Amino acid sequence: MPDTSYLLSAVALCASITWSLRALPFAVLAPLRTSTTVDYLSRHMPVGVMVILAAYTLRAITPAQLTVTGPALAVTLALHLWRRNAVLSVLTGTALHVALTTLLAHN
Structure with missing residues (x-):
C-alpha cells in the first residue's frame, strides 16, 4: 500500500x-x-450549416415524398422568414411533417 x-x-x-x-x-x-473572425463566423455559420443540412436531407427525395415534405418545408421556411426564430420554425415544421406523415400513411 x-x-x-x-x-x-x-x-x-x-x-x-x-x-x-x-x-x-x-x-x-x-x-x-x-475577434472579428469569430464575430463573422457566429453571424454566418448557422445559415451555412442549415443550408448544407437541408440540401443533404432533400438530395434523394422522390416526387411521392413531396406531398408530405413539400408543405412542411414551405411552412418551416415561411415561418422562419416571418418570425426569424429557428426553434419555432424547426419545431413547427417537424410537427407538421409528423402530422402529415401520420395522416397520409393511414389513408
Missing part, C-alpha cells in the same frame, strides 16, 4: 490537472470575444 504522502500528491496532481482543464476554455475564450 502506498504511503500517505504519495496518495496526497497524486490527488493534488489530479485536482490541479482537472482544475486547469476546466479553466482553460475560459482563458481561451476571453481573447476570442473581440
Whole structure:
C-alpha cells in the first residue's frame, strides 16, 4: 500500500490537472470575444450549416415524398422568414411533417 504522502500528491496532481482543464476554455475564450473572425463566423455559420443540412436531407427525395415534405418545408421556411426564430420554425415544421406523415400513411 502506498504511503500517505504519495496518495496526497497524486490527488493534488489530479485536482490541479482537472482544475486547469476546466479553466482553460475560459482563458481561451476571453481573447476570442473581440475577434472579428469569430464575430463573422457566429453571424454566418448557422445559415451555412442549415443550408448544407437541408440540401443533404432533400438530395434523394422522390416526387411521392413531396406531398408530405413539400408543405412542411414551405411552412418551416415561411415561418422562419416571418418570425426569424429557428426553434419555432424547426419545431413547427417537424410537427407538421409528423402530422402529415401520420395522416397520409393511414389513408
